[in-house]
Amino acid sequence: MSLRFTLLLSVFLPLPVLAATVGFSWDNDLFVGADGQYTNGVRISWVGDAHDHCERNGSVTCGLASALSPLPGISLKDEKHALTLSLEQVMITPADISQSVPDYNDLPYAGYSNLEMGLFSWNGDSLFGYGARLGVVGPESGAEQSQKLVHKITGSTEPQGWDNQLGTDLIGGVYFINARRFQQFQWDSGLQGELGYAWGVDANNFHGTATAGGFFRLGRNLPRNFIPDYAGIGTAGSLVGLFDGSGFGWEAFVGSFGEYIGYSYLEHHAEEYDVEARDGVLALVVGGGVRWDNFSFTLTLQSSTSPLRSSDDTFSFGNMSFMWQI
Numbered sequence: 001m002s003l004r005f006t007l008l009l010s011v012f013l014p015l016p017v018l019a020a021t022v023g024f025s026w027d028n029d030l031f032v033g034a035d036g037q038y039t040n041g042v043r044i045s046w047v048g049d050a051h052d053h054c055e056r057n058g059s060v061t062c063g064l065a066s067a068l069s070p071l072p073g074i075s076l077k078d079e080k081h082a083l084t085l086s087l088e089q090v091m092i093t094p095a096d097i098s099q100s101v102p103d104y105n106d107l108p109y110a111g112y113s114n115l116e117m118g119l120f121s122w123n124g125d126s127l128f129g130y131g132a133r134l135g136v137v138g139p140e141s142g143a144e145q146s147q148k149l150v151h152k153i154t155g156s157t158e159p160q161g162w163d164n165q166l167g168t169d170l171i172g173g174v175y176f177i178n179a180r181r182f183q184q185f186q187w188d189s190g191l192q193g194e195l196g197y198a199w200g201v202d203a204n205n206f207h208g209t210a211t212a213g214g215f216f217r218l219g220r221n222l223p224r225n226f227i228p229d230y231a232g233i234g235t236a237g238s239l240v241g242l243f244d245g246s247g248f249g250w251e252a253f254v255g256s257f258g259e260y261i262g263y264s265y266l267e268h269h270a271e272e273y274d275v276e277a278r279d280g281v282l283a284l285v286v287g288g289g290v291r292w293d294n295f296s297f298t299l300t301l302q303s304s305t306s307p308l309r310s311s312d313d314t315f316s317f318g319n320m321s322f323m324w325q326i
Helices: 001-010 060-068 143-154 236-237 266-269
Strands: 019-028 038-050 080-093 108-122 124-137 169-186 194-205 207-220 250-262 280-290 295-304 315-325
Touching: 038 236, 038 250, 060 080, 060 108, 080 124, 080 143, 080 236, 080 295, 108 143, 108 169, 108 280, 124 236, 169 236, 169 266, 194 250, 280 315
Parallel strands: none
Antiparallel strands: 019 038, 019 315, 038 080, 080 108, 108 124, 124 169, 169 194, 194 207, 207 250, 250 280, 280 295, 295 315
């Protein structure tokens, strides 16, 4: 990793002492037998202790909740509130990573790292989240070093074209997300089911989107988070409420979402390349997970229509997520 990315990572070092939940999430297209385009992504997330009765609580979390209380979904009396921090790094490459010469009919090499901070408020049925992000595109993202390390560990082809990656640029934006448990089921066999949906807007100058989707999950002693998908809509919001229950549980889930693409950094800043973003994509997500009192693991596979007008191939990758309550 680059020095700058390591310094960003150090933001998280003091947090485990105070943390309620820590998560590590890894996307990779090798999980679906591919290697190219969105090739790898890593996210480290922290969700602070839940605070309630914020009308009489003087914590930092409640202070921010009070400042945001005019916004929809933030109630100081009736909801729990938690701060979240996430550090994310993604790597984008052309399909053929063995070539050092740029292929202007494909994607460029691009690395992106960003730090995200949010406030989430929830009750038994719904979740609202607001946040902001700040990041960087280019060599300072550390994406080149991270991808080469992952490919060395997995024995994959070493990427040869990072010398031609997109240059340095700052990224910033704000986001909103809302999720709701629409219906819950309990059968005599002990199995549980849950229908839910989520939607949100992520306004930033890298990949600005509006997304909406739904899911169904089935299992025993289901986790109490609102969104089972840790790779798509969910991000840090998927960890909120995860360990509110106790004991062993498992889940299998399926979901689908649509994403409107309002802005694509690659389309606007890789002028020499044949990159034209579609107006939107449709995606299917399947996965499963297990949970104990203080640990949870989830494996997810995601496939969508291509975000590029020049390609009719599906865009697929897998995700492994590890979560701990500390």
